[in-house]
Amino acid sequence: MNAPTRDPAFLAIENLTVEYPLQGGRKVHAVTDFSAHVMRGETLGLVGESGCGKSSAARAVMQLPRPTRGAVRLDGQELTGLRGRALQQARRRFQMIFQDPVASLNPRMTIRDIVAAPLEIAGIGTAEERSARVAAMLEKVGLNADQAMERRPHEFSGGQCQRISIARALIL
Structure with missing residues (x-):
């Protein structure tokens, strides 16, 4: 390194x-x-x-x-x-938020899974701990976690999808 x-x-x-x-x-x-x-x-x-x-x-x-x-x-x-693990560790410190938030969110995944994906990839926490972190981050970006977690991207406005993308970028 x-x-x-x-x-x-x-x-x-x-x-x-x-x-x-x-x-x-x-x-x-x-x-x-x-x-x-x-x-x-x-x-x-x-x-x-x-x-x-x-x-x-x-x-x-x-x-x-x-x-x-x-x-x-x-x-x-x-x-x-x-390379490898060293690059993976460094990538935890920076994330990209794409210009088209709707296209950047997988339509088949729930918002919980989308925002939790960086935590899962990084091997951080149990499923319950990740879920709690996702709920807290969604609240921080102005979304009601209880209403958002199990929904899919097409159920949100473009601005809400942008906030979901921001939550995903900040979760680590």
Whole structure:
């Protein structure tokens, strides 16, 4: 595992490049040489026209997929070199909330299962403990847990689905 550096930025993205392979050895250059530094407590918004690489850059920061080139440091820890368990541990510290909340929620799952999934993947708590944590998080984002837990995403408005996505992102 890479040792943390003394970078003052909480999130440092340096010279991030994302390329996708095409047939015949060609490549799509989705992101080229993107850099950003986010200090603790700051928010970064990526704005641009459709197809300019915003989602590709965000996914590369998450290491989904790994960037073709560049560095991503979270609180001084280089993410691009992490593998397996070390990457899984680091991913507990950051989550992605997708622009289309309804499409990002599995329609076959209950809200309880959707929000509890990160806890289950991380092996945190018993089923009862996870359920209690989900209920508390749903309340924190302004949803009535008793009314929401056993329902499915199509039963909620877009704004409520966004809050469910936020709850899922914050549960860890």
